[in-house]
Amino acid sequence: MTQLTETAAGPSPLGGLRLRERLAGMTVLVTGVTGFIGEHLLWKILTELPDTKAAVLVRRKRSASGRDRILTLLKKKIFSDLRDAAGGAEELLDARVIVVEGDLPNVPELPAGIDVVIHSAGDVSFDPPIDQAFTTNVLGTTALIDRLIEANTGPDGTLTKLPHYVHISTAYTAGRRRGVIPEAQHAHDIDYRAETEAGLAMRDLIEAESRTSDRLAKLRKEAEREHRAAGFLTTAEDTERRRKEWVTAELVKAGTERARSLGWTDVYTFTKALGERAVADHAAGIRVSVVRPSIVESSWLHPYPGWIEGFKMAEPLILAYGRGELPEFPASPDSVVDIVPCDHVVNAIIAVAATEPEVGEPEFYHVSSGARNALTFKDLYGHVRAYFTAHPFVGGARGAAHLPQWKFPGAASVERLLSTSERAHKVADRVLSLAPRSNRTRTMAKGLDRTRGRLDFLRKYLSLYNEYAQSELHFVDDNTLSLHGALHADDLDSFAFDTSVFDWTTYLEEVHCPSITAPVRRMDALRRKRGNRATTMRDxxxxxxxxxxxxxxxxxxxxxxxxxxxxxxxxxxxxxxxxxxxxxxxxxxxxxxxxxxxxxxxxxxxxxxxxxxxxxxxxxxxxxxxxxxxxxxxxxxxxxxxxxxxxxxxxxxxxxxxxxxxxxxxxxxxxxxxxxxxxxxxxxxxxxxxxxxxxxxxxxxxxxxxxxxxxxxxxxxxxxxxxxxxxxxxxxxxxxxxxxxxxxxxxxxxxxxxxxxxxxxxxxxxxxxxxxxxxxxxxx
Known part of the structure; x- marks a missing residue:
């Protein structure tokens, strides 16, 4: 291993070398490579670390093998320069990438000689079913660490090398704490093994409850009210659909309630926190680092400004506001919304991967913006409003959408408004169901359905983000800032991750909002061009x-x-x-x-x-x-x-x-x-x-x-x-x-x-x- 270089301020965690030199000759295994951060990580390794071999753990998806899925990934826009240089996607894959087909927690045997594992896979939904969250975020993590140790263990049972396990977590594993959150293990005495066992057992318990006569009778009657005229088999099919949906909803509810009963916001942050504890336990004999990003959004610079895959935490809310469909939000106006561009996160992860933490002493890194470049919810609202005022969505006959004026009345007021609207919609829908069939009735029903969609959207996202919108967390990022200071001068252009260097007006109004609205605008234009073209009323x-x-x-x-x-x-x-x-x-x-x-x-x-x-x-x-x-x-x-x-x-x-x-x-x-x-x-x-x-x-x-x-x-x-x-x-x-x-x-x-x-x-x-x-x- 490369030794640390002494400096006036103490030993440099990067030895004074460039990252490509620190990681040269190594094999870095990345999980979650088909996800947002994982895709960017693979691109960064292939682009900036020419002497590093990338390995990827990827599961089959229906008939597509792991190799097929990586080939599809390498055909994306951001890999075009790499493809051209290699002579094609297959040539690039064969030359630079090792595909390991497998899944979490069913991790296969890993290739011998893995130097670094960057575990970026995980269930990133805030409200997955409780058993699914534990399976991915805890069992999947421990299985991966066990396979990493096995791959580097010789016939005599001793490690042939000390691999570095880099665990990508979230800053919000701090849960419902307030105030300063240090870059260290969170203090709690939760037994992750017992919680995992109980979380997995919930599936059988709730499945059994869903099949009781009382539950089935209730679900059947609901289905009959809607589908009786269509027939018994249609009713039966809908009853079973409702039963499965009930099981999923109850598993989600079980996860949320268990998490909150122990001091976490949701089952996602709860299981990620227990995953961190499992890492410390299982990886005690190897090098371990834990990277905790805050809210990861589109890129600041690389691979190009505004690069993003899919909608993340803020996008649905920003788009809903731009369409005039988010009348209020239960945020505290002075609460910090801790957003960090994804290229800063990826750069920090690779820098962490190049360090050599002490065996048995995990290092923690917060990749966040709130400590030195704070953005409040009021500021975020102002930037988003300014963007849509200058660049409104093209509206229908009534012109551009009306942008709501947020007053930040507080969570209780927003909840009362939403609940009142939901009750009014329910009454209106019941009355309409008794009205005679007519064009006017159908028009009113379509309007009610649009309202229902908006209310469901608001209920879902306000429930998910309510606590995040009122959090009072301050993520210390001293370790991360120190690591950034250790970057070689020649790496600053490609690997910088100091979140104080950009301004929010430029990022939000000129980079992020244009990036996430561009595909929506293209789709809207295509719909307007096509009109209401039939899908089954064919020529x-x-x-x-x-x-x-x-x-x-x-x-x-x-x-x-x-x-x-x-x-x-x-x-x-x-x-x-x-x-x-x-x-x-x-x-x-x-x-x-x-x-x-x-x-x-x-x-x-x-x-x-x-x-x-x-x-x-x-x-x-x-x-x-x-x-x-x-x-x-x-x-x-x-x-x-x-x-x-x-x-x-x-x-x-x-x-x-x-x-x-x-x-x-x-x-x-x-x-x-x-x-x-x-x-x-x-x-x-x-x-x-x-x-x-x-x-x-x-x-x-x-x-x-x-x-x-x-x-x-x-x-x-x-x-x-x-x-x-x-x-x-x-x-x-x-x-x-x-x-x-x-x-x-x-x-x-x-x-x-x-x-x-x-x-x-x-x-x-x-x-x-x-x-x-x-x-x-x-x-x-």
Missing amino acids: LSKDTAGSSALAVFDLDGTIMSTNVIEQYLWTRLPELSRSAQLAEVGRVLRRLPAYLRTERRDRGSFLRAVYRRYAGADLAALEEHIDHDLAPHILSRLSPEAVRRVRAHRAAGHTTILITGVVAPLTRPLRPLFDEIVAAELATDADGRCTGFLTGPPLVGESRPAWLRHYADTHGIDLAKSYAYADSHSDLPMLTAVGNAVAVTPDIALMRAAAANQWSVVEWRIRPENSRWTLPGPQQ
């Missing part, structure tokens, strides 16, 4: 599926303006006297509330109840009446857009099918449009009179995709290439069964399902020639 003139595809249409509310009660009255009232007509309408109206309750519960039962009223009707006479008198009236209720779409499908060679719960006689005028019509068949007695029953169950809900799958199997149809059109949430199973689902003037539930599934939503206008209350008369 049929370009469709090549031909006879291998179906086009399936629902009737009522989709291609035709009517309902089964109105249809019954069409067939029944013309044969009655005026008084008898009024009496029959009165009887139907008295039954209407019961019919509606039945329909909300089960569409099939509703249809059976209505069709009982056909009892005694002469089926042949009914068909003649429809053919002679009702056909023009029925055809006048068809949407011209729907008719054109059906014909376009036929022109494309698709088999057109009408599936409806309407009684078959009423579909007779539609036969020329469709290749197949599947409708409800009225049962008759020996005299040809309707019994009031059907010949079989009506094809509704989950019966429709079952029929479609059978038809597809027997006719060589590819449902993935097929189309379906419907207006009601009860048709969700049918729409889900095909590759191209289209919601037509949908009810609110289906509109929301269409948005979630990225289905097209179309409005097929229907303007009947006659009033809804005009009865069809005999044709001359």
